[in-house]
Amino acid sequence: MVNNTIARNRSNSSSTTASGAGIYAYSGASATGKNNIVYDNFATNSPNIYGSASFTYSCVEGGMSGTGNIGTDPLFVHNPPLGFFYISQIESGQPQNSPCVNAGDPTSAMIIGTTRTDLFPDVDIVDMGWHWWLIAWAPELITQLQQELCCELPQETVAAEDTKTGAGKLSVEITPNPFNPTTVLSYQLQDASLVKLTVYDISGRQIAELVNGWRDTGVYEVGFDGSGLPSGVYIYHLKTGDFTSSGKMVLVK
Structure with a gap:
């Protein structure tokens, strides 16, 4: 529970x-x-x-x-x-x-x-x-x-x-964070899986879908460009198979 x-x-x-x-x-x-x-x-x-x-x-x-x-x-x-x-x-x-x-x-x-x-x-x-x-x-x-x-x-x-949402199962590194206006999200897959990586603003509105597809085992890096977005907190959500990871990114212009 x-x-x-x-x-x-x-x-x-x-x-x-x-x-x-x-x-x-x-x-x-x-x-x-x-x-x-x-x-x-x-x-x-x-x-x-x-x-x-x-x-x-x-x-x-x-x-x-x-x-x-x-x-x-x-x-x-x-x-x-x-x-x-x-x-x-x-x-x-x-x-x-x-x-x-x-x-x-x-x-x-x-x-x-x-x-x-x-x-x-x-x-x-x-x-x-x-x-x-x-x-x-x-x-x-x-x-x-x-x-x-x-x-x-x-x-x-x-x-x-x-539980399969445990922090040790899946994590995302964001470099740099805070960022202006670009950053890189990196994650590692221990098993091949369907991967979906999305970004939301603080109101819960999806503003970007960075990944949506099958990925093999390995380390991946995905760029995010906030050039057209205002400064503020943004939330990433990564889902791979049965595991999920979420966290915040801070855009400072």
């Missing part, structure tokens, strides 16, 4: 053993992960997590042992109809920063998404919790999407360190 926000769920059972409104590790199963927020759930017993769980760099109400874990209020803020459970950030107009800002695993790949009500992308150390999609929108065209998710954890779960 990576970068989930599990909040304000209720166990409606009348039984005094009602447990695990947030996470219920059923019948010997175990939940593992990182960068999660599990907070403000309600049940008679163990309202947030019931059963075996091991998280790192996560916000769990009441606390949980583990590297980088915290138990303090994540300071949720809402931005309907775009979404709920963003986290408070001074730069997006709230009075204080959530303790979950820049508090995720420093080795985690950056996510193309946002935890801010002003929809500015997450561009530093990954924040804890769910990241909303970056979209270009007009108020009259907004449609609220609601989904229900219910699942039973299997007897065995994959540890967070084994």
